[in-house]
Amino acid sequence: MNAFWIILTGSLVATCCSLLGCYLILRRMAMVGDAISHAVLPGIVIAFLFTGSRESVPMLIGAGLLGVFTTFLIEFFHRYARVQADASIGVTFTWLFAIGIILISVFAGQVDLDQDCVLYGEIAYVPLDLWITEGGLSLGPRTLWTIGIVTVLIILFIVLGYKELFLTTFDPAYAAAIGISTSVWYYSLMTAVSLTTVASFESVGAILVVALLVAPPATAYLLTDNFKKMLLLSVMAGILASAAGYYLAVWIDGSIAGAIATVTGIEFMLAFLFSPSRGILLKRKQLKPTQH
Amino acid sequence: MILQVENPVVEVHDLTVSYDRKPVLWGIDLTLPAGALVGVIGPNGAGKSTLIKAMMDLLPVGSGYVRIFDKPIDEVRTRISYVPQRESVDWDFPASVFDVVLMGSYGKLGLFRRPRKADKDAAMDALQKVGMQSFANRQISQLSGGQQQRVFLARALAQNADIYFMDEPFAGVDIATESAIIELLRIMREQGKTVIVVHHDLQSATEYFDWVVLLNMRLVASGPTEQVLTQDLLEQTYGGKLTVLTKVGELLKKQEFPSRES
Amino acid sequence: MQEFFEFFSFTDANIRYVTLGSVLLASSSAVVGCFTLLRKRALVGDAVAHAVLPGVCLAFILSGTKNPFVLLLGAFITGWISLVTIDFITSRSRIKEDTAIGLVLSVFFGIGILLLTAIQHSGNAAQSGLDKFLFGKAASLVGEDLIAFGVVAVLLLITTLLFYKELTLLCFDQAYAATIGFPVRALELLLTTLTVFAVVVGIQAVGVVLMAAMLITPAAAARFWTDRLGLMLVLAAIIGAFSGVAGAFVSYTAPAMPTGPWIVLIVSMIAIVSFAFAPNKGWVSRLLRKRRNKILILEENLLKLLYQLGEQKQELHTPHPLQEILQKRAIPRKQANTGLRRLSSQGYVEKTTAGWLLTGQGQRRGERVVRLHRLWELYLTQYLHLASDHVHEGAETIEHIITPELEQKLMEELGFPVLDPHSARIP
Secondary structure, eight states, X not given: OHHXXXXXXXXXXXXXXXXXXXXXXXXXXXXXXXXXXXXXXXXXXXXXXXXSOSSOHHHHHHXXXXXXXXXXXXXXXXXXXXXXXXXXXXXXXXXXXXXXXXXXXXXXXXXXXXXXXXXHOOGGGGGGSEEEOTTSOEEEEHHHHHHXXXXXXXXXXXXXXXXXXXXXXXXXXXXXXTTOOHHHHHHHHHHHHHHHHHHHHHHHHHHHHHHHHHHHHHXXXXXXXXXXXXXXXXXXXXXXXXXXXXXXXXXXXXXXXHHHHHHHHHHHHHHHHHOTTTOSSOOSSOOOOOOO | OBOOOSSOSEEEEEEEEEETTEEEEEEEEEEEOTTOEEXXXXXXXXXXXXXXXXXXXOSOOSEEEXXXXXXXXXXXXXXXXXXXXXXXXXXXSSOBHHHHHHGGGHHHHOTXXXXXXXXXXXXXXXXXXXXXXXXTXXXXXXXXXXXXXXXXXXXXXXXXXXXXXEEXXXXXXXXXHXXXXXXXXXXXXHTTOEEEEEEOOHHHHHHHOSEEEEXXXXXXXXXXXXXXXXXXXXXXXXXXXXXXXXXXXXXXXXXXXXXXXX | OHHHHHHHTTOSHHHHHHHXXXXXXXXXXXXXXXXXXXXXXXXXXXXXXXXXXXXXXXXXXXXXXOOHHHHHHHHHHHHHHHHHHHHHHHHHSSOOHHHHHHHHHHHHHHHHHHHHHHHHHTTOGGGTTTTHHHHOOGGGOOHHHHHHHHHHHHHHHHHHHHTHHHHHHHHXXXXXXXXXTOXXXXXXXXXXXXXXXXXXXXXXXXXXXXXXXXXXXXXXXXXXXXXXXXXXHXXXXXXXXXXXHHXXXXXXXXXXXXXXXXXXXXXXXXXXXXXXXXXXXSHHHHHHHHHHHHHHHHHHXXXXXXXXXXXXXXXXXXXXXXXXXXXXXXXXXXXXXXXXHHXXXXXXXXXXXXXXXXXXXXXXXXXXXHHHXXXXXXXXXXXXXXXXXXXXXXXXXXXXXXXXXXXXXXXXXHTSOSBOTTSOBOO
């Protein structure tokens, strides 16, 4: 049963991350995703200090807002202080992450978080924290409920905003010309990414979220030319990595999150080498633009 | 030679656009007639793309305003269409030709509504007009430059707008595509649409357009083609930048001066 | 406080070594970071930093020791592989650079974490202390470690100085460097190697997770203080060294604290202060410049108004009450008063009982503003073909910015005109 809960949690985290990651990599914003995942840490610690729990709504909202604030800050440094774009990302997230780690050390007594958890989560402990009703009925792990609700929200967001997200990602100038606000959809997407990182934080940690945000979408991108298929394949790659990662970790007795990230890397390598249309070793058909 | 028209479709008033405080367009006053094929012509870096983007309110403007159909732009968005430069998007994007053309219906659909059969028919119809109906399911990464341009044009057609802004639609396309596009533009003009095209080839301009705007950081001329494409006006347009204007622009940037006082 | 003096008196040999080590590590990565920043590849350093973790773990697994040279070698190898992988993925597939960086960073780090946790669970007693690579611990930098990493850091600094000219050219104009026969490929390789080395030594101080900050942040901060590369390198090194010492101090006084985050926090604060307050480029100094421009515009407008009032009566020696000035142009009364008082202290106007009067100096400056305004209006009508009723607003700003040289040029281009488009005389 424990294995089931862990893999299910991992799969839900992978689903959220993989879906949003598709938009991030096509917008060339993979590193902004990386920055957000680091920068929510101080928010998480502060929310923890105030509420004393890890699974509260204030925690999700508070830390999520900090993620969006990070994108504002990156924009601000870049636009108003004219810091070079990549440096602006680098300075912002290392700064916020450092603050987070220091807060954890300073409040070590009050905060049930440690540096290891920050780096690679505690997905192995997910089944230990069960939600038991007053009647004594076990409703399964608490974390699962949090990430489950976030998954539903993310899927709703993508289904309802499908055409706007698609258009603003592909051709923002045209979108703006026909009256679709690019910044509204940009910040909605960033909010979704922040929410996902906060919800995934305790399972896989701040850094390995990035593996799930980037690697499955990149794998899917090499396998298909259809955006809907890319979303689907990316989710499948993510879920597969969660399951395979779990057993890999059990086998060599290491961190589950680390193993999941390793498997996403292997998946990408396989697609990179053997993708039917784009693999570098196995190009079945050479697709050339037809002259017209 | 700047001709202003009565009841213009596009009215640009005292428009100054700056990048990083350095004006790239200075005080443009311009009116365009309805139902015309308009060519915006000038050397590289003259601000041609900037002008049409500013007309659609895609850029912050330093001063002045633009009205389309005698209304502020945001009130007439659904009547405007735009064909961006081909290089402005990533053609490796996982989308099919049909997906891209269907985007033409997104503006009118509004939030949460999915394209219906009528929208899909309109998209197919537009593809047929540009001679690409057999490519509907083709991935956009497999298209040639000319085909990419036709897809963008089909997307704009599917939108069924009243005014079209096109940024260099003839750049890097084959002759067949170029004549197919110009044929379409003429049909659109017959239907009373206004088409504003950024163009860089002087030779074909005489043949293609019935109204020409000559631009080089400032408006040199605007009027019927035969009156505008004269030796004298072309020399003014292509005879290099105005040194005083460039220097003042650099000073504005260096001193971080506002382009208007208030 | 006592600890502060204890630390900074450097009487304890240990403290001397730790401080020296931190300074070397932090400054050498800051110097290399300047070049990666200028090549717009700042975030690549982040990927390398995360990618050294599996190398360290593998080296430990294979050798079974924590010999610094062995670990360094392992770190160097995987760091290098990560860079090659990023380049390979971007050149051989349609994956873009940011995705490749994010991918390599997180996957290599994941592998590192997997190996590290496996080592920790294996019960090998020798492993303790490997996790200091995660967040750094300057205080543990003693003996063999210090010598090894210190030597590498010094070598890094020397190599950078030796190839200063070549690296500079590579960063500013790669194409030009190639045409004049510079071995661009070899130089890129050199910079890559330097980056990997900088990361490998830097992680001793701050750890892999925050190493990116040591490459990017001092360089980004230094960039705001100077446009000269040589000075930028020195400043970045000083900023890096300062935060390194501060980190060593924290590490000394609060052994439970992770050093890396403190160093990064300090260097980030320096950077943010630089972004805000650096003269010339900083955000605040740009705001101040805007304010100065506003004041200049106000003052010159007042002088212009006084001059125009005099011009109407063809007599510049009568004073005008404030009311009259404000009738001609609506300026908030308070602003106008402040401006006039400032002008009078500068000797441009005088206050009399009947109102404000231009001094000789003020007349000349007011006249110049009016002249520039009318010249620019004329220029706009003649060269930009603007209608004469559309030129006034444009000239309202430009009249304040034209330099004497430009004024001369305008006069020449316009053929020393006498009248503006509204047929007013150009003084």
